[in-house]
Every structure is written in structure tokens, then in C-alpha cells.
Amino acid sequence: MAVDQTVSYQSTDPAAELRVGDQLIEDVRTALSGSLNLRRTALRLLTMIRPRLADWGMVVLPGDRPGSLTLVGGDDAGFHAVISTAAIADHELSRLLRTGGTELRHVMMDADAEVDLGGMIPHPRLAAEAATMRPADLLAVGLTARGATIGALVMIRSEGRGFDARDVTVAERVATSAALALDSARLYEERGRIASVLQSSLRPPTLPDVDGARLAARYRPAAEHLDVGGDFYDVHGRGDDWLLTIGDVSGKGVEAAALTGRTRQSIRTACHFDRRPEIVLGALNTVLFDEHTKDFVTVVCARMRRDADGRFVVDVAAAGHPPPIVLRRDGRVETVGVSGTAVGMVARVEYRPATVALESGDTMLMFTDGVDEATGPDGMYGVDRLLALLPRYAGADPEVLCEAIEQDVLEYLDGRQHDDIALLAVTCGD
The missing domain is CATH 3.30.450.40 (GAF domain)
Known part of the structure; x- marks a missing residue:
């Protein structure tokens, strides 16, 4: 041309x-x-x-x-x-x-x-x-x-x-x-x-394989057309030493989702250096308080380590969040006695851990207030209702347990609006 x-x-x-x-x-x-x-x-x-x-x-x-x-x-x-x-x-x-x-x-x-x-x-x-x-x-x-x-x-x-x-x-x-x-x-x-x-970075993560334990989770955001919200869970670690976390950001919408992302990343970074729950929560509190965010975050951290007998020894610390519940294989239920100030509210907080042991068939359940504060025709769902539900699922797979709780809460809501709902369960035994 x-x-x-x-x-x-x-x-x-x-x-x-x-x-x-x-x-x-x-x-x-x-x-x-x-x-x-x-x-x-x-x-x-x-x-x-x-x-x-x-x-x-x-x-x-x-x-x-x-x-x-x-x-x-x-x-x-x-x-x-x-x-x-x-x-x-x-x-x-x-x-x-x-x-x-x-x-x-x-x-x-x-x-x-x-x-x-x-x-x-x-x-x-x-x-x-x-x-x-x-x-x-x-x-x-x-x-x-x-x-x-x-x-x-x-x-x-x-x-x-x-x-x-x-x-x-x-x-x-x-x-x-x-x-x-x-x-x-x-x-x-x-x-x-x-x-x-x-x-994608804010979506709930895929749970890892943990030797000697089975993990399951459920997540249902308040805005069901979205995949993200203010609740989160995560599992970090390797070998026989794992940190399980679940939490809830006080705000709503995009801002809450962004704070959720920062919280998860701060926890992930902290647990690379020290997996003790009280140390992780202390580091997270410092990070969020220094950001001068108007919102706060409630969190439970549980460090899970396997001993020579195959049990899991779990150290738990909480920051303004509902404590975990242990469902024993024989149907007994126990609430882990931990409490503490939500992170990001005051400059210095000392978090005190509690220790529980999980034998084969025992399950530890962690949940957000979207479960116990779900509002139905008779008021809030409540922890007592949850404690009454759990014994019938003693020894069940954690996936079955999480599904049953989610379904029971949704039936109680009877179509009403709800907060973000997150559940994380770990059962001792392959």
C-alpha cells in the first residue's frame, strides 16, 4: 500500500x-x-x-x-x-x-x-x-x-x-x-x-485441613445479595498449632466490610509472631485504637494445640464477644468462661485466657451475635435456646451442627431481617 x-x-x-x-x-x-x-x-x-x-x-x-x-x-x-x-x-x-x-x-x-x-x-x-x-x-x-x-x-x-x-x-x-x-x-x-x-479478598476463607480435627463454618450476611459483611471467621496455623478466630464489626455496609478486612489481616500478621490469644487480641486492639476508627470489633480467639494423646488443648480469649460453647460427646454443654473489652475502644486492655480440653467427639462452637440476637416473634433467639438445641447433635459432624443451627435461627426469624450470621465449629477426631 x-x-x-x-x-x-x-x-x-x-x-x-x-x-x-x-x-x-x-x-x-x-x-x-x-x-x-x-x-x-x-x-x-x-x-x-x-x-x-x-x-x-x-x-x-x-x-x-x-x-x-x-x-x-x-x-x-x-x-x-x-x-x-x-x-x-x-x-x-x-x-x-x-x-x-x-x-x-x-x-x-x-x-x-x-x-x-x-x-x-x-x-x-x-x-x-x-x-x-x-x-x-x-x-x-x-x-x-x-x-x-x-x-x-x-x-x-x-x-x-x-x-x-x-x-x-x-x-x-x-x-x-x-x-x-x-x-x-x-x-x-x-x-x-x-x-x-x-x-474476593473479604469473602470467608476456605477452611484448612487440620490433622486430628474436623472444621466447619456457616456465613450468612445481612445483605444477602452480597458475599461480605461485618462478621468474619478465620483459621491460621500449621501442624498441631492453630488459631481460630471469629468476630463482628460494629458498623454496617461497605465501611464494616473494609474494617473486617483490616481486622483479619491484623490478626493474620499478629499470629505469625505469637499465637497466644491474649497477645493477638492485644496487638489487634493497639492497631485499631491507633487508627481512631469510630467502630469497634468484638472477637474470640482460640489457640488449638494437639497433645500426645490426640486431644486438643484450647486456650481461649474474648474481646466483647459471645464466648464459645463446648458440646461434649455425651451431650453435655459448657460455656467457656471468658470475657473482655471489645478491641479498638481503649488504648490498653489485658485479655485473660481460659483453657479447655477437647476429647474425641467433643465440639467447640464459636458464633456471632447474629445467632443469639436474632429477633423473632418471641423476642431474641437467645443463648439459652442455642444451649437447648445443641445436645441433640452431640457427636455429629460439625458441618451438620452448623447447618442445623443456621436453619433453626432462620426458622425462628420467620422471614424477618437479620444481622450477619457466622458460625465456626471444630470437632476433635478424624
């Missing part, structure tokens, strides 16, 4: 610019408004400009990963390709993406058409398609929105139908309208990806 002229156009007659292509520009603006899917918005733009403005088109967009671009266009509406910005560093397209300008090429076809078109159409399939159009003109316009060039619109008109100055003006106005819609869709998707990553 021999290039006989490259022209950078500026606006010509302002009055003519306002009149020419007004209908197309308005159609594009209307069609793209409210679209929040980036690739779909680009495809809609290409549909709108063909054939009124161009015979063939391609949109260059930011890729999902840093240093990448997405190419959308061609004859197949479902086609898109991802390329590296490094791969086009020496291409004309790279210069256009830096400057955000407009380039018009009057061309003549020869045997190297596909190679030459690659400077603006850096994908072999798309370049081959463009070459079959026997292009007379190639027009590329930067897509600039909010002061930044986010991509480019590349168009081709076939032999005998070139772009004149008026067409270039229309194309620039179309690009201006489209760029804002494309950038809005880009920002929406980018924020969605960020939210998804953050939400």
Missing part, C-alpha cells in the same frame, strides 16, 4: 461543522448513552457509523491488564483481540494514541497492503479484512475523554469513496461523543473489577 498523502486536520468552517452529520452524531450519542459494557459500546459505535461514515471500522480500547490494548471490530461482531502496547511501540497507531490527534491517509493498493495497513491496524486478521475493502482512505481519530486519550477509532472507505474535510469533521465529532461513553463504560468496568477483587 503506497501512501501518497498524510494530513492532520483541524476544524474548518465552524458553521459547517455544526450542520454536517448532525443526525449521525445525535444517533451515536443516543445509542451509546447509558451503555456500561465497554466492548458492547464499541460494537454499537461501529454499527452506527457503517456505512454512513465508513465501510469498515475498528475501535482501539484500553486492555484489562496494564500495558495492553483491546481491538474490537472487523466483519465479525464477536471478534476482539488483546495486544501489548510494547508490540506497537514503533507503529503509527502508538503515535496517535499518544497525541490523540487525527490522521487521514489517501492510499493506493499494492502487493504489500496488509503489511502496510498493520501500522494502524496491528492485527493480521483485521489488516487482511481491511485490505479486501480496497481502501481509498484510512481515517484514524483519537478517542479523548476527560483530558486523556483512551483509544482510537480507525475507519476505512473503499475505492471511489474517500474522506473529505467535512467527513473528517463529522468523524471527530462522532469520536468526541463516543469517547465519553466509552470512558464511562471503561471506568464502570474498572471499578467493577476493583470491587470484585476486594470482595
